[in-house]
Amino acid sequence: MTSTTSAGQERKAPGRPRSAQADEAILDAVLALMAEGQSAAAVSIESVAAKAGVGKATIYRRWPNKEALLIDAVRCMKGPLPALGGVSAREDLIALVTANRSNRAREYGIVTACLLPELQRDPELNRMHQAVMEPRRERMREILRRGVETGEFRADLDIHLTVLMLSGPSMMLGMFGDATGVPEQDFPEKLVDALLRGASA
Amino acid sequence: MTSTTSAGQERKAPGRPRSAQADEAILDAVLALMAEGQSAAAVSIESVAAKAGVGKATIYRRWPNKEALLIDAVRCMKGPLPALGGVSAREDLIALVTANRSNRAREYGIVTACLLPELQRDPELNRMHQAVMEPRRERMREILRRGVETGEFRADLDIHLTVLMLSGPSMMLGMFGDATGVPEQDFPEKLVDALLRGASA
Amino acid sequence: MTSTTSAGQERKAPGRPRSAQADEAILDAVLALMAEGQSAAAVSIESVAAKAGVGKATIYRRWPNKEALLIDAVRCMKGPLPALGGVSAREDLIALVTANRSNRAREYGIVTACLLPELQRDPELNRMHQAVMEPRRERMREILRRGVETGEFRADLDIHLTVLMLSGPSMMLGMFGDATGVPEQDFPEKLVDALLRGASA
Amino acid sequence: MTSTTSAGQERKAPGRPRSAQADEAILDAVLALMAEGQSAAAVSIESVAAKAGVGKATIYRRWPNKEALLIDAVRCMKGPLPALGGVSAREDLIALVTANRSNRAREYGIVTACLLPELQRDPELNRMHQAVMEPRRERMREILRRGVETGEFRADLDIHLTVLMLSGPSMMLGMFGDATGVPEQDFPEKLVDALLRGASA
DNA sequence: GTTTAAACGAGACGGTACGTCAAGTCTTTAT
DNA sequence: ATAAAGACTTGACGTACCGTCTCGTTTAAAC
Structure with missing residues (x-):
């Protein structure tokens, strides 16, 4: 609001x-x-x-204009931040990715998309949007940092880049859906595991 | 056209x-x-x-409508598909990610975003958009498959998911830029390496 | 009120x-x-x-609505009815015309104008407006009737028409001002005299 | 237009x-x-x-705004300027007053009234309104001047004031109608005759 | 060289939505 | 009970585009 x-x-x-x-x-x-x-x-x-x-x-x-209203609507779509009681950082990551792509992931992606052009110009709007996004990003960073501390993740992990590697694919799947060839089924778990495991032989 | x-x-x-x-x-x-x-x-x-x-x-x-025009404009932004003469799949991936986020990555992200809602409804529009996206995705899949064959990548690699993990972060960076905390500097190389290396200790 | x-x-x-x-x-x-x-x-x-x-x-x-308020404002603009102690009906007429077009004649004309469309529809409003106008018209009629009795005015004078011929030009001058080509200077006297004298040779 | x-x-x-x-x-x-x-x-x-x-x-x-449109509508209400072939200036005057208060005199008065406040502020609007009014006033002045030349009217007649004395009562009758106590029946003839004859005994 | 059919720049058309403003009503808290 | 404040619904305002439709004018291929 x-x-x-x-x-x-x-x-x-x-x-x-x-x-x-x-x-x-x-x-x-x-x-x-x-x-x-x-x-x-x-x-x-x-x-x-x-x-x-x-x-x-x-x-x-x-609301000062249509875009500000849409941003608030977006906030409503997002579920609340999940608790972090997981036994491992991996499980916490999966839980967070899952929470981010809640029941309305599709609508969320579409609206966010529509908002983007305006976010560039209107700083106030941008601020409002960050207020929705940033807590989730920060939560993700916390998990990653804890994982590094506990030795679950590698010590030289690039936190910001990793956040992008977790949220980017999720957003893209929300936007393009089946066209990506990736099923929604178990997506968070698969994504996190692929990220952990790495692609090299 | x-x-x-x-x-x-x-x-x-x-x-x-x-x-x-x-x-x-x-x-x-x-x-x-x-x-x-x-x-x-x-x-x-x-x-x-x-x-x-x-x-x-x-x-x-x-063009039948505004969106179709924007899609064609998007095509103009994208550079041509790069040649694959790289000595390794890793280098080819970096080259492709670099080409995808050409000089106009920001504009590309914005316009794509604006188009998304309409893509859901208008199948013809969707077809046009796929015609721009799909060749690049396919090229990426080729590289990944070759990397698997040569043993550079692990044998059980999920090709589609990996494509998403390469293009998703790139798009998100284009859309949100500095707000992600990730610098544009050397982004493609860092992304590919992080993906190869994996996050687990 | x-x-x-x-x-x-x-x-x-x-x-x-x-x-x-x-x-x-x-x-x-x-x-x-x-x-x-x-x-x-x-x-x-x-x-x-x-x-x-x-x-x-x-x-x-x-006040029940905007128009009613304006009507009351109009009443405030009008000066009080002048005493009739004039030595002649002519002088009383001049005094009354002068009083009617008080210091705020311009505003009065404009507001009256704005009220007119509503007066047609709302009988209550009309009544209120009449309560402002009618006493002045009646006073004018009294003067005219006395003038007829005293022989100052012709016996077959049409009272109502004459009231119209005194108030109509006055109102129009208030509304259109200089565009009429008639100066405000000594207007009441000139009007009354022209009316008395007649136009025929 | x-x-x-x-x-x-x-x-x-x-x-x-x-x-x-x-x-x-x-x-x-x-x-x-x-x-x-x-x-x-x-x-x-x-x-x-x-x-x-x-x-x-x-x-x-x-039209640049609502008022300009109403002014043009007003023009449409007014009949065309009548020919002046009358045998006397008196008859020409009656014809002109009659033409001015055409079949839509009531609507004309109301709309004009609504326009007045804006006319004060917007000079362009005022110009448009004058373009409707002035030709009729000028025609009336012509008649009066001719009447003076032919000796039908008194030589010292105040032309502008007389125009006001012919159009003012007519407009007021249009605006207030029966409330004035003057019947519409034969109004132009009665008005012109009263004006010619004068009120003094 | 005509013809002819389509493309051209211009701009009017009926619509839809924008964001603003005022009218008159309703709801709160303070006096 | 009234007052001041300000939220409420309603609906017109004037603006900006959308996608379509004439206009009158080029332009190039077909005759």
Whole structure:
């Protein structure tokens, strides 16, 4: 949400508070349209407002533009960060990759894609997007660092590159699906194992 | 290009032939707008027509819609497939990854991203996009298969998954750039080596 | 004012009494906006509320809608009905025409104009408007009738038509100003004299 | 109409010419909405476009904003300037007043009223409005001047004031109708005669 | 050399969505 | 109970593109 939740002492704002119902209805409408429409282009602010039974102004009061709304919708798709209680770094990695490509991986990929061009230009938008992505990347880095410490991973591992090697294939599979020739079945496990094992003979 | 170059006897069409100059001017205009505008959303058919000094109908005579035009523009960004004369499969892989992320990798990523939602719906568009992507993927598979045969790569290598592990990180780096924490410097070599070496200790 | 100041026993209302300051501030804000903005369209309820330092609801508690508020503002512009102590009906007419086109004739014309379309539809609004206009028209009729009685005006004078011939030009001058080619200087006197004298040779 | 009908040699504009059908449909729609809606506020660009079966852009291509469109609609309401073949200036005046308050006098008054606030601010709009009004005023002045020359009117007649005294009451009657107490029946004749005759005994 | 058919630049067409603004209503907290 | 603040739905505003459709003008092959 973009609402100005002031950090500090939370002084109660005057006037009628924003309807939490509306918040929910709007995001629900976005997800519903995304699911039925197949195309992020089909998710127009007007149709979201109509589907949510809400005025356009109610949307623009909360988000500065369409892209910001989509970013928040994306956050809703992502599952919560999984706990790390795994017995090994390998298992933790598999769990995290699995969580990242939750039930809505396809929609997530599509919307993210649509957002990308705007992210380049609007720094504020970019910041919002990073706020969704970065915690997951950081979690992945933690796992990798711990794996290095415990000796499970090689000592000279390039952490950032490895994060890219775990999230890049996952995203691409989400975007192109079957065209890649890779089945979704057991993908996280296979990916992590291939990465660990290496390709050389 | 989508032009109806009939396979058969190539009967010369009557009337004025299409201007090759226009073809070029249009694609040039797309690339120029992409470069200056930073955003695929800023590339409108109207602005392309204006920049190319061409009527809108001249564009729609060649491409069925905006997306098809963007796909052709994407093809222009990609360099030609590199020769495979490398002394090792490793070097060939590096060369191919390098070629794929040509001078315009950023723009390529952005445009591809914008196209994705439409690719899901329009099979014809999807076909056009595959025509650009598939040869490169196939080339990569060839290299991998040869590496397996020569014993450079392990015998049980999952070819499709490995293609994804080479192209996914590359695309993600193109899309998110510095936010990934990975420098563009020597990226292809580092990626291939990390993949070969594996992450386990 | 439309406020429900019950005629009868003036029972002291419970709760917080209405602020008389607010009444005044609101009408002042309307007049101020009218003066600075040049346009009745620029006088929005929102800007009135902001300028008056008042909530919108405070306005709507007093007037049923924007038009009603404007009508009340119009009343404020009009000067009070002048006394009729003139030595002749001619002088009384001049005094009345002068009073009608007070210092704010221009604003008055504009606002009246904006109100007109709504007056047709809303009978209540129309009644309110008549309550402002009718006393002045009636006063004019009185003068005319007295002039007929005293022999100052011709016996067959059409009272209603003459009222129209005195107020119509005045209103039009207020609306179109210099475009009419008639100077504001001494207008009431000239109008009344031209009306008395007649145009035929 | 706002179209750039260049005065001189009428160089043919490139591109598809504007549809005369659309011109007509749009103005017809405005008049129809005005007639049925009773209120100029009910004439929105969107409803005009819908009623005319036309895109909004087609309207905005011809008129810069809503007000300019209404002004052109006003012109359509006014009948053509009548010929002046009358045997006397009095008859010519009656004919002209009659023509000015054509079949749509009520709508004309309402729309003009709605336009007034904007006329003050936008000089271009004002120019367009004058282009509709001025020819009629000038025609009236011609009649008055001729009447003075022929001795039908008094030599010291104030032409501009007299124009105001003929058009002002007419406009006011159009705006307020029955509330003025003056019947529409034979109004032009009665007005002109009252003006000629004068009010003094 | 005509004819002729298609391509050309230009720009109007009916639409859809954008992001803004105001009207009039409703809901909160403070007085 | 009223006040100020501000959220709410509704709907018009004017703009920008989309993809299609005339216009009148080239251009090159076919006659």
